Amino acid sequence: MNLNAEAKVITVDPLSPDRVILAKAGEMIRQGRLVAFPTETVYGLGANGLSAEAVRRIFVAKGRPTDNPLILHIASLNDLLRVACQVPLSAYALAARFWPGSLTLVLQRNKAVPDEVSAGLDTIGVRIPAHRVALALIRAGRTPIAAPSANRAGRPSPTTAAHVLHDLGERIDLILDGGETDVGVESTVLDLTVAPPCILRPGGITIEELKKVTGKVDLLGVEKQDSGPARSPGLKYRHYAPQTPLILVSGAEMVEKIIALIAQYKAEGRRVGVLAGEENSSYYKEADCVVIIGARADLTQIARNLFAGLRRLDAAGVDVLVAEIFDEQGIGAAIMNRLRKAASEII
Numbered sequence: 314m315n316l317n318a319e320a321k322v323i324t325v326d327p328l329s330p331d332r333v334i335l336a337k338a339g340e341m342i343r344q345g346r347l348v349a350f351p352t353e354t355v356y357g358l359g360a361n362g363l364s365a366e367a368v369r370r371i372f373v374a375k376g377r378p379t380d381n382p383l384i385l386h387i388a389s390l391n392d393l394l395r396v397a398c399q400v401p402l403s404a405y406a407l408a409a410r411f412w413p414g415s416l417t418l419v420l421q422r423n424k425a426v427p428d429e430v431s432a433g434l435d436t437i438g439v440r441i442p443a444h445r446v447a448l449a450l451i452r453a454g455r456t457p458i459a460a461p462s463a464n465r466a467g468r469p470s471p472t473t474a475a476h477v478l479h480d481l482g483e484r485i486d487l488i489l490d491g492g493e494t495d496v497g498v499e500s501t502v503l504d505l506t507v508a509p510p511c512i513l514r515p516g517g518i519t520i521e522e523l524k525k526v527t528g529k530v531d532l533l534g535v536e537k538q539d540s541g542p543a544r545s546p547g548l549k550y551r552h553y554a555p556q557t558p559l560i561l562v563s564g565a566e567m568v569e570k571i572i573a574l575i576a577q578y579k580a581e582g583r584r585v586g587v588l589a590g591e592e593n594s595s596y597y598k599e600a601d602c603v604v605i606i607g608a609r610a611d612l613t614q615i616a617r618n619l620f621a622g623l624r625r626l627d628a629a630g631v632d633v634l635v636a637e638i639f640d641e642q643g644i645g646a647a648i649m650n651r652l653r654k655a656a657s658e659i660i
């Protein structure tokens with residue numbers, strides 16, 4: 314690992330990545346080094362997914378608990394059986410519809426994949442990302458790439474190379490800067506080792522879209538995510554969290570409650586930041602900092618700006634953050650999942 318020097322940041326064209334740069338980055342992956350790269354969801358922190366030693370470096374760099382498994386990224390369906398086995402037909406139907414794309418399938422693990430990747434589970438999470446830089450890196454590395462989101466454990470996922478540099482700059486070797494990511498929240502994690510299939514994490518592919526292909530789908534309840542034997546170990550940790558305490562405000566009187574909270578915190582001498590949709594922005598003028606992440610009616614835009622918004626508020630030097638809730642339909646399920654996990658309190 315590159316402990317002293319900052320990671321090298323290299324700009325790449327997201328639509329037509331430079332072959333020479335990608336060949337070098339692929340070589341670094343083969344050497345067991347850590348390369349951050351853009352996917353369509355968020356930036357990933359990549360390492361050779363078939364090397365236990367390289368994968369261990371990911372956990373160290375992120376400060377990630379070793380019982381939280383990583384997703385393997387492949388560039389072609391031909392590579393699926395290098396990482397998984399006993400693949401059900403439903404996986405091929407889902408892959409045909411959603412890959413490349415923001416859907417991670419949990420399948421039986423091929424024993425060629427080191428224990429470190431799956432945190433000892435006999436299953437593996439795998440997806441083909443829909444980003445030319447990610448695909449080019451996997452091809453150049455000639456190996457499946459293990460990659461969690463490229464943030465320090467517990468922090469909001471990175472949607473720009475600058476976020477990655479901020480969190481991990483001194484701990485990784487290279488950052489491929491392909492600009493801002495498109496979806497903004499991570500992939501949907503779908504467990505296909507159970508019947509009916511179970512969504513372990515809502516994400517870029519919506520529950521409504523999945524049901525059209527697989528029929529019945531279960532959604533792992535929030536209660537089950539936070540206690541008992543974890544189906545997806547990552548779910549039991551606090552996530553996506555800004556360092557400043559975040560109060561998530563729900564209910565029909567949301568705007569009124571936020572206005573009252575701002576007044577209360579101000580009276581206590583605390584500086585307040587607000588995360589909101591543009592429809593209500595004019596009501597929050599008394600706050601010290603208001604970050605608008607898009608129109609509430611456009612959940613795609615809210616998802617795209619969510620993590621960057623949380624990071625901006627965290628850097629604003631306020632004492633407490635207050636966030637609006639959003640509609641849970643479509644990608645709203647992923648937005649609200651992330652906000653609930655980021656919140657220190659929900660009122």
Ligand code: TXA
Nearest residue numbers: 354356357382383436437438461462499500545546547
């Ligand atoms: O969009 C994404 O999924 C991004 C990009 C980089 O691909 N990656 C990502 O990785 O979000 P990470 O490590 O931040 O989140 C992976 C999630 C965790 O909740 C983990 O517990 C779950 O997937 N997961 C991975 N393998 C699993 C397995 N075998 N069984 C159950 N859950 C698994």
Ligand code: MG
Nearest residue numbers: 461462463470
């Ligand atoms: Mg993550």
